[in-house]
Amino acid sequence: MLTNGWDHLARKRAAKHFKLNWSEMDERHRLVFETHEEGKLSFEEYLGWVVFFEKRPFTRIQFRDFMFAQSKPYPKMLGLVAQLKAQHGLKIVVVSNESREINAHRIRTFRLDQLVDAFISSCFVGMRKPDIEIFRLALDLAQTAPERAVFIDNTPMFVQIAERLGMRSIHHVDYESTRAKFTSLGLQTNDAT
Template sequence: MQQKPTITTLFLDIGGVLLTNGWDRAARRQAAATFSLDLPELEERHHLTFDTYEEGKLTLEEYLHRTVFYEDRPFTREEFKSFMYSRTEAYPEMIELVCKIKAKYGLKIAIVNNEGRELNEYRIKHFGIDKFVDFFISSCFVHFRKPDADIWRIALDIALVKPEEVLYIDDRAMFINVAEGLGINGHLHKNYEETKKKLEDWGFVVS
């Protein structure tokens, strides 16, 4: 008889795993072209302030005031925000895989991600991630960003699990390394097929 898996909980990133990245370099490049913005200026202002937004210490309105609307523009904030939201697409195979594993094996599912509040809530609700995730340990909610190890410590406390009971899936190697340093099992997500095989290796087999 196959030994029962020791994993009780999955920690998942959103961007790069369940959905495309939200407001990444490619999206900002597209925004600069669409709205005729100076890309180097946008990038500099973004990098000076985005960490603060992701930590939940700025609203999206404040972030946009610092990065785009510090001067008059021929477009509205709503037009720009709509563009930002529209950059996200789902990875339906990954979402379906997680949902099937949760339904079959009763695992706890927790999100551990870096995201600003408004973008985070839009992405979670629009793509139905709140329908199968038990906990959201998002940087904007807990005021810690990966790779700060405290965000994983908070996730462990909220989920009430030991590190060895967790499999953490992320597309950033550094974040996997930090989590593994806390005793969490890590898997670097590259594609659906490899991650499905990793989950099967842990005993989570779904058709």
């Protein structure tokens, strides 16, 4: 429903924009990102280890604002999910690997709490995809059997894990193919968009 929040492409854009050494930033990120996404390292600590371990000509607020600006909506996907939820009475549960601050920003900015029934975010539950337990937790909280769930993700491995748990899955590539896959699963919308 949204672009990735703080993936390697966003980090590369940040390195270029702020004139940071990309390989150094990437290496430092790799050392702490799992701990950060699991909620065990604060946002300020993350920034301190990855960017502000030395004096910079920009502020933490400027860097944070750039990070947050990397999240963009996919309006057609948001609309499709909203339509499917309304027409089929679906529960929507989001499973994500994100830091608390980026997660909160995305939920608030894009009003995801008006569409989503539960957020199983790594920063809240202390585990990340591909840990199979985060998938099981999502099913438990949704009170849904795996065969009644449809898991959607843009990462093929995560789709495969969901399938091994018995969930029907969609490897999201683009709006058209995802919509077609929903239709093939009996989840079509009444409109012609």
